[in-house]
Amino acid sequence: MGEEGTKGTVHLLCLAASSGVPLFCRSSRGGAPARQQLPFSVIGSLNGVHMFGQNLEVQLRSARTEDTTVVWKSFHDSITLIVLSSEEGTSELRLERLLQMVFGAMVLLVGLEELTNIRNVERLKKELREALSGFAEAAGTAFGSLVVSGRVVAATESWWRLGTPEAVLLPWLVGSLPPQAARDYPVYLPHGSPTVPHRLLTLTLLPGLELCLLCGPRPPLSQLDPQLLDRWWQPVLDPLRACVPLGPRALPAGFPLHMDILGLLLLHLELKRCLFTVEPSADQEPSPEHRRRLLRAFYTLVTASHFPPEPGSPEEKVEDAAQRSQVPRACYLVSGPEEPGTGWRLVALQSGPRRLLLLSAQSPTHALRGLATHTLHALTPLL
């Protein structure tokens, strides 16, 4: 520790709030899971300062060094999550959402009851470890991002009505489980049903295309026999096939996207859906991963400092009246070296319930807003 070994690392700690017993710790470096862990004494102190404050009714929320941000969050007075991130461009907002999602994932897998009434720490530790072993590692890179590794192609109305944590977490979960033709997986819904488990049934219709059903004790998986599936899905097999390659691109083939656009993120705040892609002009620099990070950093920047938070998001913002009468509508950012024609341009546009973020490499600054407006217009029928 100490020497340049901490650059770009993220440590996630989960402790039982009352006893301070660590339930699990995860570390990642450069987006990949890492072995390197924080020494036990550091974990103890990190938890200690938070507990110490709480005893005196001072709630420690975050701390920053020149390159690291630490965020503490307690859930139901029972679980304390701590994240320490030295990834560049980390923002508090992002870490807070990460913790929200981590706790959501814990509820999803273990249930709220188990987490708030910790009777047997060792048992819980074991359970969490088992449940999270695959999930957390796989989702580790996706945590806190807006990216859903498995995208929802179509869903019933009631699926869309799921609360934010489970709506985001369920596709992650499906994506993180080892491939199987069919699964019957017990889940708690962090928002909708944190104490009573539901069953998540998944059926692989085509390679890369899974059908997910959320249901109560019935029906058993065996009832969803192949014939039933055939009857319902055979007629739409062609459209289904067409869906599969769409995956990463997210937009229908032939959609008139401007050449300059290298990545986009469209949020519909009321429907709580988003459309995301970093595939356009995939042959150009930067790499899709880089694009994703740029968009993510820009998203947290504009959400934290300008645009109002999404409805239902937990973090409240300090705003005074004067600022509210001045409503932010758009935002752009030019990054990169001084030379003209280099670097990235990012633009965000808010229009009604829709928020569009674009990444572009070439567009001149003054054309960014026009580009965003046109793109948003073109995308409106889709979302």
Place this chain on the structure above:
Amino acid sequence: MMASPISCSSRHSPDELPGDPSSQEDEDCDYEDRVSYSGSYSSASSDYDEVEPEWLDSVQKNGELFYLELSEDEEESLLPETPTVNHVRFSENEIIIEEDDYKEGKKYEPKLKRFTKILKTKSLLPKRYNKKNRNDNELVSILKHQSNQKTGVVVQQRYKDVNVYVNPKKLTVTKAKEQLKLLEVLVGIIHQSKWSWKKSGKQGSGERLVVHGLLPGGSAMKSGQILIGDVLLAVNDVDVTSENIERVLSCIPGPMQQEILYHCPVSDASQKLKSVRGIFLTLCDMLENVTGTQVTSSSLLLNGKQIHVAYWKESDKLLLIGLPAEEVPLPQLRNMIGDVAQTLKFMYGSLDSAFCQVENVPRLDHFFSLFFQRALQPAKLHSSASPSARQYDASSAVLLDGLPGVRWLTLPQEIKMELDTALSDLEAADFAELSEDYYDMRRLYTILGSSLFYKGYLICSHLPKDDLIDIAVYCRHYGLLPLAAKQRIGQLVIWREVFPRHHLQPSADSNTEVFREPEGRYFLLIVGLKYYMLCVLLEAGGCASKAVGNPGPDCIYVDQVKTTLHQLEGIDCHINERLTSSPSPCLSCADWFLTGSHEKLDNLTTSPILSRLPGTSKVATSPTCRRILFGDYSLKTRKPSPSRSSGGSDNGCEGGEGVGLSPHAIPNAVWKQRESQGSDGSEESGALLKVTKKKATLPNPFHLGNLKKDLSEKELEIYNTMKLTSGPENTLFHYVALETVQGIFITPTHEEVAQLSGSIHPQLIKNFHQCCLSIRAVFQQTLVEEKKKALNRGDHSGSTNSISSLNPVKEYGVLFECSPEKWTDQRKAPPVMAYWVVGRLFLHPKLQELYVCFHDSVTEIAIEMAFKLFFGLTL
């Protein structure tokens, strides 16, 4: 009327007001008389004892002087308000404020408690202590003294503070035994919980801690102050009951814990923060160990309010400043703590010497009371007469106070040259008594440089950037700049030893050929007269003789600086003209773009106001244009004033003074002045004559001849072309341009902003500054990364990481929409106006930052605007 910052935070018992007769000297003599002895008094010789400068009595033992004589009108307005931190003697004509006159503090009641001392003033404790315990005869709180947990006792009224020795190490032996025994083990107080609350039934909130017995040999008994029947109310300022006493006691840190050197102010929130200092110390140590970088800030929730705490670590000391997030956003707080550290180091050499010397405590109290006032009530501090100027000050402070630069006023070349000459003459120190030949001995000080402020704007500087900023931050902190913005200064003399980083930092270059700073001492001399303030940095040692002890201000130097200011008095009107004529670049008012109806929108392009406002600068040249402009303007914004200004006959300088004297808005005075100009063109020549006459007294009569005329025609033409935005209309609302290399920034003057009165515009300005603050925070991140990159050049290990960040951000823009606050027309939607706030960072060729705010109708290219703005912007 607001008190000046110097007196705002001050306290003084009213009965001392009647004043010291000794200070009543020369109340009737006017300025000329007062300076008549300039140069005639020398501290080196006692021959001249017949005239003493009036500030001489105020010089303190350590040589420091803070002498302020307000102008008469200012004084009147202040008289009813009594409180002052400093010792104040009122005479009929002057107020003398002496800093640090605390020794004779018989009647001095500190609001700000020192924590290295035992509490003395009971009146400071929150009232609820009294209320809650009205029925008790003896109320006790235990105060642990931080350093060694041994201290004395103070008893007053019906409750007392007792300091007892508490050693938490005892715990390790006894902890396991039983619950609720810390009180016995650590303090030696026996409290039988079950007894008393059966009757009172106040279980929920916890039971009062009545002392039922004392443990033999325990700390409580040893203290001799705690009696059976007393009630324990608070431990280390934390209220305790039976419910939380154990937790509170368990949090008492061991004796190895660091000492609190200074703590300010006394408030519930601040006590709370003090009680959780363990968090800050632990975070500071631990995070530095884990991450290898220093902790900069943390955020916590206290009584439902979010509070940011900024950290500043120097050697083994830690400075913490906590402020509510609502009031002070984090980026601002970070700039503020940097400024505090910088100012304290400038004043005391290091944070160590600032905080570790007992005699500094009252000074620090004063320092921090000013600091908190600036942070939390900026509007109160900026006590300019006009509400619009005050509003502008308050809403811009969030950004401007944190900029590493001084507010600069661009002046026409001729005036600038004159100022330069005046300062150079002073700096050469070649006048009679200052020249070494005169007494045939070494001079006392070398003048390293000086900078001149007018109404709070820097107008001329011959100081290295670092020195300039050090001095400006000092002046800003003590509220000197707004002080001079109105004519508030009768006479100001400040003298103190300072520690400018530029001269004291050891040079990294080991080359002996390179210039080395002499191991000298440095002194800051500030002299203020009316609107002017001249800051001079002096060096003792090196070429000049070595300073011995704590030298006070030397009269020759003070007088020489004063003389220089008197010489400059004639230029007043030119500078004022520049201030009021708002030449560069032209601004528009947001409200003009808010014309809801269609026809007005069409009008926009041909609107006389819009097309002419840029022409405000023509004021001094073409009377016809001017008249039309003002005709329009007064129709639109204000009723024609019934009475002409009486100052019409004497426009230039007098008009300027009118600004200061008038209790009403500055714009009024400005308009009056202009109207009078406009109504009678011949007056201009009169003013010219007058100016020339005044000039004749200047030591350098060479630049006289063509001064005025050339200026009005040539310069103003240049200014006329200075429209920053593109397109037919001027769409620029506001701007801030920071030139980091020279340490200056330019932004519209108060006068310019005051002309753009409207309902939306002030909100836009406020929002602009707040938005710029967050944009600038992103730029600062970029600069940090750039610096790191420059350090690690050749070592590419960090490159994989940087892809996740947006850096280096060089341009950042936000589009806002706004509409009028009160829109009564139900049938129509309120009109909407959209504007951009754009920040641009330039790394090459030199570091510059530009922030502009303009209407959405035209697409602007920031780099072009920057080119126009920065062009010719030099000290």
